[in-house]
Amino acid sequence: MSVTRPVGFRAAGVAAGIKEGGARDVALVVADEPAAVAAMFTVNRAAAAPVTISRAHVAAGPTGRAVVVNSGCANAGTGERGLAAAEAMAAAVADAVGCEPTDVVVCSTGPIGTYLPEDRIAEGIRSAAAVLGDDEASGVAAAEAIMTTDTVPKTTVVVGDGFVVGGMAKGAGMVRPDMATMLAVLTTDAVVDPEVLDEALRTAVDRSFHALDIDGCASTNDTVAVLASGGSGIRPDPVEFIGALTAACVHLEEQLAADAEGASRVVVIEVTGAPDDATAREAGRAMADSALVRSAFYGGDPNWGRLLGALGASPVEFDPTRFSVWFAGVQVAADGEPVAYDETALLEVLAGGNFDVRVDLGAGTAAVPVITTDLTPDYVRFNGERS
Amino acid sequence: MSVTRPVGFRAAGVAAGIKEGGARDVALVVADEPAAVAAMFTVNRAAAAPVTISRAHVAAGPTGRAVVVNSGCANAGTGERGLAAAEAMAAAVADAVGCEPTDVVVCSTGPIGTYLPEDRIAEGIRSAAAVLGDDEASGVAAAEAIMTTDTVPKTTVVVGDGFVVGGMAKGAGMVRPDMATMLAVLTTDAVVDPEVLDEALRTAVDRSFHALDIDGCASTNDTVAVLASGGSGIRPDPVEFIGALTAACVHLEEQLAADAEGASRVVVIEVTGAPDDATAREAGRAMADSALVRSAFYGGDPNWGRLLGALGASPVEFDPTRFSVWFAGVQVAADGEPVAYDETALLEVLAGGNFDVRVDLGAGTAAVPVITTDLTPDYVRFNGERS
Numbered sequence A, B: 001m002s003v004t005r006p007v008g009f010r011a012a013g014v015a016a017g018i019k020e021g022g023a024r025d026v027a028l029v030v031a032d033e034p035a036a037v038a039a040m041f042t043v044n045r046a047a048a049a050p051v052t053i054s055r056a057h058v059a060a061g062p063t064g065r066a067v068v069v070n071s072g073c074a075n076a077g078t079g080e081r082g083l084a085a086a087e088a089m090a091a092a093v094a095d096a097v098g099c100e101p102t103d104v105v106v107c108s109t110g111p112i113g114t115y116l117p118e119d120r121i122a123e124g125i126r127s128a129a130a131v132l133g134d135d136e137a138s139g140v141a142a143a144e145a146i147m148t149t150d151t152v153p154k155t156t157v158v159v160g161d162g163f164v165v166g167g168m169a170k171g172a173g174m175v176r177p178d179m180a181t182m183l184a185v186l187t188t189d190a191v192v193d194p195e196v197l198d199e200a201l202r203t204a205v206d207r208s209f210h211a212l213d214i215d216g217c218a219s220t221n222d223t224v225a226v227l228a229s230g231g232s233g234i235r236p237d238p239v240e241f242i243g244a245l246t247a248a249c250v251h252l253e254e255q256l257a258a259d260a261e262g263a264s265r266v267v268v269i270e271v272t273g274a275p276d277d278a279t280a281r282e283a284g285r286a287m288a289d290s291a292l293v294r295s296a297f298y299g300g301d302p303n304w305g306r307l308l309g310a311l312g313a314s315p316v317e318f319d320p321t322r323f324s325v326w327f328a329g330v331q332v333a334a335d336g337e338p339v340a341y342d343e344t345a346l347l348e349v350l351a352g353g354n355f356d357v358r359v360d361l362g363a364g365t366a367a368v369p370v371i372t373t374d375l376t377p378d379y380v381r382f383n384g385e386r387s
Helices: A049-060 A079-096 A118-130 A136-145 A194-206 A240-260 A277-288 A290-299 A304-312 A343-350 A377-384 B047-058 B079-095 B118-130 B136-145 B196-208 B240-260 B278-289 B291-298 B304-311 B341-352 B377-384
Strands: A009-014 A026-041 A062-069 A103-109 A154-157 A166-168 A183-188 A221-229 A268-275 A324-329 A332-336 A354-358 A368-375 B009-014 B026-041 B063-071 B102-108 B154-159 B166-170 B184-187 B223-228 B266-274 B324-329 B330-336 B355-362 B367-373
Touching: A009 A118, A009 A136, A009 B079, A026 A049, A026 A118, A026 A136, A026 A183, A026 A194, A026 A290, A049 A079, A049 A103, A049 A221, A062 A079, A062 A118, A062 A136, A062 A183, A062 A221, A079 A103, A079 A118, A103 A183, A103 A221, A136 A154, A136 A166, A154 A240, A166 A240, A183 A240, A194 A221, A194 A240, A240 A368, A268 A277, A277 A290, A277 A304, A277 A368, A290 A304, A290 A368, A290 B377, A304 A324, A304 A354, A324 B166, A332 A343, A377 B291, A377 B377, B009 B118, B009 B136, B026 B047, B026 B118, B026 B136, B026 B196, B047 B079, B047 B102, B047 B223, B063 B079, B063 B118, B063 B136, B063 B184, B063 B223, B079 B102, B079 B118, B102 B223, B136 B154, B136 B166, B154 B240, B166 B330, B184 B240, B196 B223, B196 B240, B240 B355, B240 B367, B266 B278, B278 B291, B278 B304, B278 B355, B278 B367, B291 B304, B291 B367, B304 B324, B304 B330, B304 B355, B330 B341
Parallel strands: A062 A103, A183 A221, A268 A354, B063 B102, B184 B223, B266 B355
Antiparallel strands: A009 A026, A026 A062, A026 A221, A154 A166, A166 A183, A268 A368, A324 A332, A324 A354, B009 B026, B026 B063, B026 B223, B154 B166, B166 B184, B266 B367, B324 B330, B324 B355
C-alpha cells in the first residue's frame, strides 16, 4: 500500500511521454478535502524551480490539496521559464481537482538543465486527475511514476492507534543526482494541526533521511511533503504521531539505501562518544563523504586509517588520540593507535555484505548513526554515462 | 636532475626493507652547510607523527641540514610510539651527517595505522648517509625512494639568473592516501633569507599544489620543504626567486596530476567572474570534490547541471542565475540556463582526453584554476584493494 492507505486520499500515476520508453512519469496525490500540509526542501543554493514554487505555496497557507510529481526532467537550471513551467503544473492540478494553485506542492526529478515539455506535462496531469483512485493499485502507480534510476517503487504504511501514515519515496540520496533526486510524499488520516505536522516532519526527517548520506550531495530538487486529511477523526498525542511518521520515514529511507545505484553494500557508521548530536552527525558525514573510505568499504577492508584521515581533514574538532574504531563489532583501533585482532575472521565477516562501523570520539556520550553505501566501479560507470 | 642540481646538496635513495619487494624506501637530502629552511604541512587534524616533529624542528630555528623521507609506512595513527620513532629518525640523520636533530625535517608516507619498523629505518638512514652523492643518479635515487603508487619519479630543475631550484615530489593529491601522501622536497643554491624563503614557499605552494584537488582529501602526512644553501653566491630579487620556486612547484604539480592513480584524464576547472580569489578557489574545489562531477568527466559528458548542483550544495555564495559554463571553450550554459551548441562536435573533443572547463560566476573579475582528474572505475578498484 502507499499514500492511498490513509482515509481521504486518492492517487494516480500515468505515462505522459516525458521519460523515454513509455514508463509512468506523472504522479498525482490528492486529498479529498483541504488537508494540513508541511514540507521540507533541499538546502541546495541552486534549488530547482518546483522547489521555489512549492516553498512559496506551503508558506502561503496551512492547508493543501495535492502533490504533483513528474520524473524525466528536474526543471532545474531553467530560469524564469522553469518557474513559469512549475507554476503551470500547479495551475493544471488546481484546474483538474478544483482548488487554488497555492494548494499544490510541485516536484520534479530527472536531468538538470533541460526545459520541461510543458504540453506533455499538462496533458499528463489531466490524464492522472481522470484516473485518481483510493485503491492500492493507484498508490503503487503513483510510486512507480516518481521513479528514475530506482529499480523498485518504495512505499510504506505505518498503522497507529486509530490512524494511518502512508508514503512513497524515490531516489537514493543523490547517488545519481541528475537522475535521482530524493523525493518523499507522506499522507496521514490523523487529525493534526499544521504546526504540529511541521514539527513532526522535521523530527521524522532528522531521524531518517538526514541520516542517509550516499555521496554527500544535496540535489537541486530534494523534497519531502506530508498531507494530513484528518479523515480518521483521531487526534493522536503528538509524541505518538511523531513516532509513526518517523517510522514511515525510516522505512522509506531503508528502501532508498538498499536500492542505491551501483552500491554493493549498506554500511552504517555510528559515531559514539561525541560531545553532542550535531558533532556526531558531522563526523559521520565527513567519513561517509570520503571516496576513499567508501572505496575501502567496497573492498571489505577495515581501513581505520582512512576514517581517521577523512575526519582529520574535516572541520570537526576531535582529539586523534581518543579515536577508536570497531568494524562489525571488532575493535581495530584504540585511542588513535592500532590494536591487534583476528584479521582473517574479520575479513571473512566484512566480505559477507552489509556491516556496521563504530567510531568513538572519546569526548562525550552523544551517538548518531549515518547510513551510507560502498563506492563501486559500477557507480562510476553509471554516472559516467551520458544521461 | 633533481634536488642535487643546485650547488651544495647531496642525496641518496636506498632500499631498507620497509616496502615489500625490495624497492628503494629511504631518501636523504643533505645540505653541506646549514641552509635556510622553510616548510608547509598538512592541515589534517590527525597529522602524522613526522609532521608534528618536523613542524617543531622547523620552528626551532632558521636553518636546517637535511630532509629524510621513508616510504612504505606513514607513521600516522601511532601515538607516542610514533612520535618517538620520528624523533629517532631525526637523531639517526643527525648522527650520520653531524648536525642537531632539530636541523632535520622528517617525512613518512605509506599506510596509516601501522608502526614504523624502527631498526630497518635506522639501518636505511645509515646506508643512505654512506652513499650520498651530488650527481644526477643520486638525486633520481632519492626521488625513487619516496614513491608509493607513483608510476614514475617526479623531479624538476628551474634555472634562474645565476641560481638554480631543484625538486622532487611524490603522490597525486591523495588519490590513494593511505599509500600516496603528497610530499615535495625543493633545494636551491640561491642566497635567500629564511623569512623570504618562507614567504616564497607559501606563494609557490598556493599557486601550484593548492590548485591540485584530486579527491578533496588532505592526507595526514602532506609536507613540502625547501632548503636554500646559498652555494651560488647569488641573492636574487625576491620576486624573481618566487617566480623560479613557483615554476618548480608547478612543474612537479603537473607531473603529480598526470600520474594520478586510476585517472584517465586531467581536467582544469577554471572559475572566473568570482568576487575574489578565495571564493573562486572554494568554488572550484567544491565542484572538483564531487564524485558526480568527476564521474561525468570520466564519461566525457558536458554535464553542467552536475557542476551547478555541486556548487549549490557547497557553502559558496553565488547567484545560480549568473552561472555560465564552457566545456573545451564551448558554452553549454548561460546565466543558469541551457544554451544550444553542436553536441556531436563537443562530445568528440571531450572524448579525446584532457580538457578545460570554465565556470563563470558573473560576480567579479577574480579567476582561479583548479586541477583535477576524472573518477574512474580503476580508482575504486585500486582503493578497494587491501593495502
